[in-house]
Amino acid sequence: MGKGKIVIITGANSGIGKAAAFLFAKGGHTVIMACRNLEKSRPVQQQILEESKNDKVELMELDMGSFASIWKFCSEFKERFERLDILIHNAAYFNHGSKYRLSPDNIELTFATNTFGPFFMTELLLEHLKKSEDARILHASSNxxxxxxxxxxxxxxxxxxxxxxDTRGFSVYDMYCQSKAALVMLTFKMAEEYKEQSIKVNALQINGAKMSKETLQKVTAGWRIIARIQNLFFPPAEKMADIYYNMCTSEEYQNITGKLINDKKEIMTRGVDNPSPLMQVKQLTRNSFYPKYVAQKENQEKIWSLCLEAVRTFR
Ligand SMILES: NC(=O)c1ccc[n+]([C@@H]2O[C@H](COP(=O)([O-])OP(=O)(O)OC[C@H]3O[C@@H](n4cnc5c(N)ncnc54)[C@H](OP(=O)(O)O)[C@@H]3O)[C@@H](O)[C@H]2O)c1
Known part of the structure; x- marks a missing residue:
């Protein structure tokens, strides 16, 4: 198939998603920017259209925290496009310090947006992914x-x-941590589930990427100070967007599935059982290992069945 892929990027109006939308547009692909706020996202679409000189950059409304919105988005997409080649689950809720919130589907909002939403959207788009010669799904995870x-x-x-x-002790940071671990578990499980259909599913572990002023405003004041300091050391969003592009288009990744990849584009492996003190330090400081917990089949099965339960209630 080579060029001319059809790509959906969620949360493509800012940060890494925006940089990725620009790269795919420059590469001549059809880009669907799936964003929740069309008014805010339209100028970004315009900028990408102009700078990439590619007129196949579409903007469609999608709220990842709402099953009804995901349903509507997918129905419209399937009516307009005959297949889907690349699905990038980039959007995420990480309003650290915010209060407990429920999604319209009665799911804790961080999980609704970062885990259940991507699961539901992928399920709805499966038939279209099957029509691609080289379908790839990418999950944005975190260190x-x-x-x-x-x-x-x-x-x-x-x-x-x-x-x-009881929401005492509730923290979006903690939920974000759990929801990204769950997304990695889904990566492993989906890769197995979709192997027969040759749909590849991988996740990228992002250690950090410069956040925009607007993104910094989403977190509470204390978190903002931490994020501003981190921002001094974080690479530009474009660096992660390059990796998205590489993982989704290069031959190198054509047959890779069910892997968590680090920002050096290396395949990470499961941490060891009973690590020595030295190994414990290595696991925490090097980006070569992921925790055993996310590799455990029973945990993957649990999140998979919870996802099925959540969407069944909606349907
Ligand atoms: N930046 C980092 O240091 C870092 C580190 C680890 C992982 N990551 C991951 O990298 C990905 C991109 O983050 P970023 O750094 O580029 O942050 P960002 O600029 O804030 O991008 C997040 C995007 O997600 C969108 N979004 C949030 N909730 C949504 C919803 N319900 N429906 C649709 N879109 C929604 C946002 O839209 P609005 O503009 O409308 O809010 C925004 O476009 C995320 O998955 C994040 O968890 C980032």
Whole structure:
């Protein structure tokens, strides 16, 4: 197929998603910017159209935190396009410090946006992905998943769907951490599920990318100070967008599936059981390992069945 792929990028109006939309447009592909706020995203679409000189840059409305919106987006997409080659789940909710919120589907909002939403959207687009000669799905994960090297860390599977009875101690940061771990688990599970259909599913572990002023405004004041300091050391969003592009278009990744990739484009491996103190340090400081917890089949099965349960309620 080579050139002329059809690509959906969620949250393509800012940061890494915007930089990726620009790269795919420059590469001559058809880009669907899937964004929740059309008014805010239209000038970004215009800029990409002009600078890339590619007129196949579309903007479509999508709120990843709402099953109804995902349903509507996918229905419209399937009516307009005959297949889907690349699906990049880039959008995420990480309003650290914010209060507990439920999605319209009664799911904790961080999980609704970062885990259940991508699952539902992929399921709805599956038939279109099957029509591609080289379908690839990319999940944007985070080095925050490293928290799961702490064996006491668990995903609160029972508190995600429905209103939490007790929200004392609730933290979006913690939910973000759990939701990204769950997304990595889904990556492994989906890769297996979709192997027969030759649909490749991988995740990128992002250690950091410069955040825009607007993104910094989404977190509360204390978090903003931390994020501003981190921003001094973070690479530009374009660096991660390059990796998105490479993972989704290069021959190098054509037969790779079910992997978590680091920002040096290396395949990460599962951390060891009972690590020595030296190995513990290596696991935490090098980006070569992911926690055993996300590799455990029972956890992957649990998040998979929760996703099925969540969307069944909607349907
Ligand atoms: N930057 C980092 O240091 C870093 C580190 C680790 C992982 N990551 C991951 O990288 C990805 C991109 O982040 P970024 O740094 O580029 O941040 P960003 O500029 O804030 O981009 C996030 C995008 O997600 C969109 N979004 C949020 N909620 C949405 C929803 N319900 N429906 C549709 N779109 C929604 C935002 O749209 P609005 O503009 O409308 O809010 C925005 O376009 C995320 O998955 C993030 O978790 C980033």
């Amino acid at each position: 925050i998943v490293k928290h799961f090297f702490d064996s006491k860390r668990k995903i609160d599977f029972d508190r995600l769907i429905g209103e939490m009875k």
